[in-house]
Amino acid sequence: MAAARRKRLAVWKFASCDGCQLSLLDCEDELLALAEQVEIARFLEASRATISGPYDLSLVEGSITTARDAELIREVRRVSRALVTIGACATAGGIQALRNFKDVREFASIVYATPAYIATLATSTPIAAHVPVDFELRGCPINKRQLLEVITAFINGRRPDTPGHAVCIECKQRGTICVMVARGVPCLGPITHAGCGAICPSFARGCYGCYGPADALNIESLGQAWLRAGVPRGDVMRVLRSFNAGAEPFSKAALDYEDDQS
Amino acid sequence: MLPGETAIVAAAALSDLLHEISRLGYTLVGPTVRDGAIVYREIHSAEDLPAGWTDVQQPGSYRLARRADSALFGFAVGPHSWKQFLHQPAVTLWHAQLADQGAVTFAAEPPERKRLALIGVRSCELYAIATQDKVLIGATYSDPHYAARRAGLFVVAVNCTVAGGTCFCVSMKTGPKVETGYDLALTELIDDARHELFIEAGSERGAEVLERVPRRPADGRAREAAEKAVRATAEMMGRQLETEGLRELLYANLENSRWDEVATRCLACANCTMVCPTCFCTTIEDHTDLGARRAERVQRWDSCFTTDFSHLNAGSVRSSIKSRYRQWLTHKLASWIDQFGTSGCVGCGRCITWCPVGIDLTEEAAAIRRTDLRSQTGREA
Incomplete structure (x- = not known):
């Protein structure tokens, strides 16, 4: 050895x-x-x-x-x-x-x-x-x-343990209260890849999507929920166009929410 | 006092009762307000309970609200379930050590011998614990960590005196009245004239604890008041689910187009399975240290909504959200019955409230019933 x-x-x-x-x-x-x-x-x-x-x-x-x-x-x-x-x-x-x-x-x-x-x-x-x-x-x-x-x-020579599921699972594992459901705060957690340990929701903030798209996601449905909560279309586009703007699921979905200022 | 006997305890004396329980060596876990919700966590006295608080629940929405009185249990179930404590989110199962001579030794992680007293367990939750017992404490295979925590429990149950907007225990025949599986069962009686607890001992331990607190005998009127409060709750159910023939309905509708429709809304985020008090699925992951001298195996909550969950060597078996939602709902409401003899759903409504986009399984099941493929093809239902 x-x-x-x-x-x-x-x-x-x-x-x-x-x-x-x-x-x-x-x-x-x-x-x-x-x-x-x-x-x-x-x-x-x-x-x-x-x-x-x-x-x-x-x-x-x-x-x-x-x-x-x-x-x-x-x-x-x-x-x-x-x-x-x-x-x-x-x-x-x-x-x-x-x-x-x-x-x-x-x-x-x-x-x-x-x-x-x-x-x-x-x-x-x-x-x-x-x-x-x-x-x-x-x-x-x-x-x-x-x-x-x-x-x-x-x-x-082994497989890393870095799960690709949504941040929501990290929130639930640590017992954090869902900020979308309990506070009406728009959160990218349901479409964002886990890994950070769900830091922002533990401070009552929505997830910013720093880890990019989760393995399985439905951006369209989350986008609709944000619009129902009163978030302007252009803001949905802008949150998808941040650190992971170039990730394909985000870049494709962002096109659906473009507004006059984009 | 003996099991089955009842007494009236002033609400102000609940702290005495809790103190007696903790004196027996139990850690108290109960409802308390934190971060905009009523959650379950360690409590130290009745002071920590959500006095005067209630919750307003709808699909995808939960808000705390003030009650007009100072009721201690005047709310429905919240985001946490007792699963957090019994079937914990992460458990180390074993570790292995590599010695200099090349020998590897394995050691199982001993179960934590923590004795918990669960304060404020609802009827649906007792059913949920019984449901997980069937899965995790089997005749052939048993989860030693779950079994140890389960064996050490002291249960103070509460009869629900309010129903939440997403509750449907009446449909599932799991509540609101507590029937079995408790050491003490409380019914809170509150109006302008009184604030009392009607308490029933369900075990010898429970009876012994009750004996040590100031109390008076419960008369027939008190029992009637307690039963009336629970009957009123049964009339307040926020939701209902038609269970007649539900298993056969779902099995016959695996190709119903409703699954495509719900898949457009489902985020596949797994929140419903995380908050469900009966969902028990876990994954296991192995880790090594940098020098590859020590390894450990950890069990973590997993969900049938992740793609990794059904990942075999060529990929995920259920690659679409549609197939995963269908798997979850048909397992919960149909194949669970084949597997474990009961429905996997206790009607607590958590999956409805805590779905960020408010998908309602009672509505999904009703929609499938409305569009039953058997009636559309003209065959007998």
Whole structure:
């Protein structure tokens, strides 16, 4: 056992806020144990020292928004035995996928003093649109407990336990009172992938959909319920177009709720 | 006092009664107001009960409301059921340890020996517990964690003096009057002149507890007042479900187009199964630590509404929401009878109230009855 080579872990960043990588550094209590089991060979957020590949497990944060990204991700795939995307950007294109519904040149002309310096693609796309992905971990940001579960599962060759059911089940398991039923608060929980532990409803807020679409969902029916509760059509569209705007069930459904301002 | 005997206890003396129960080593769990609902959680005295509160329930809607009086049990059932405590959301079943020499040792997680006193159990809930008993404490297979918690119970039942907007225990013949399975059964009698509890001892333990609190003998008038209050509740049912021939009706209507219609509304969110006091399904998940030295198996609530639930090696057996809703309803109201000898539904109405889009199983069953495929094809019903 002792002679077994530690598996090599690499962390990569594309278009993202770094929050998901930070979840790895957030594993303060478990980080030393993790470093004993895996060789953290490339993790620029933590250290400039890198060890060249190949890597047993690559964690990829961020979406593909430039031609250079599109090249680099192929290289990452080439040097990685397993490639796991972490977070909404890498899995669904992130908040920056809002450009997919508009003209990115118009955005650039408003945001940057010299838009000519900006070389960017017209779309923000998930990693799986470019290379085969072994597993996608949801969340904006990801949950550190789930991240450890996924890393542990991959280094031990087992299936990670990250259920794809709705957030509602997490609310019920922890005994949280349904904010839609008991308070009339619009909540995305019934269509949102579990994983966060149902944080917002435990503070009497509706779910924001940070973990993207659940495995099984009926956006049309929830949308109707929101409209009946007095939520304007455009607001239904806007909640579907947030961190997981590029996830197909959300992007398709959002079209049904477009209004004049969209 | 003996089982079957009755007494009148002043509402103000309920704390004494609860104190006597906790003195026997029980942890008290009962209704209390929290986060806009009446939930079940650990309580310490009658002070924690929802005095003066009631609830207004409709499909997909629950609101707390103030009563004109200070009744302690003047509400219907809320979002929690006793399942939370008996068939817990997550239970570690066993763990395994890898020794340096390569030997693996397994150890079952011992059941928690916690003795709970459930305060304010309604008749439908006693039926729900009896229903889960049939599933989880079988002759051949028994869930040791459930069985241990179940064995340690002290039950203070309450006869319902109000019915909720989604209640239909009368249809299911599960209430509102408590019949069996309790240590003490209370009926709250409240009007301008009095606030008292008519209490019936259902066991020796119950009788012993009752003996230790200030009380007076219950006369025939008190019993009549208690029975009248429960009869009035039976007249107030918010819903009804026609159970005559229901099993055969559902079996004959697996292709009824109503399933397609309800599937357009069903969110497949699983809330109905989570709040149902009889739904018992679980999944098991195995976890390892980073170094693969220690593993554990955890049992968690699961639901027939998730796609993982029926996932076999080629995918989910019930991939459409239609097939999952049909599975749930036909199991609850029909095939449960074949499996366990009773309906899986106790008429508590939780699945109706706590469905975020207000799907009402009594209405779905009625709709199927209205469009019974047997009458449409001209065959005998």
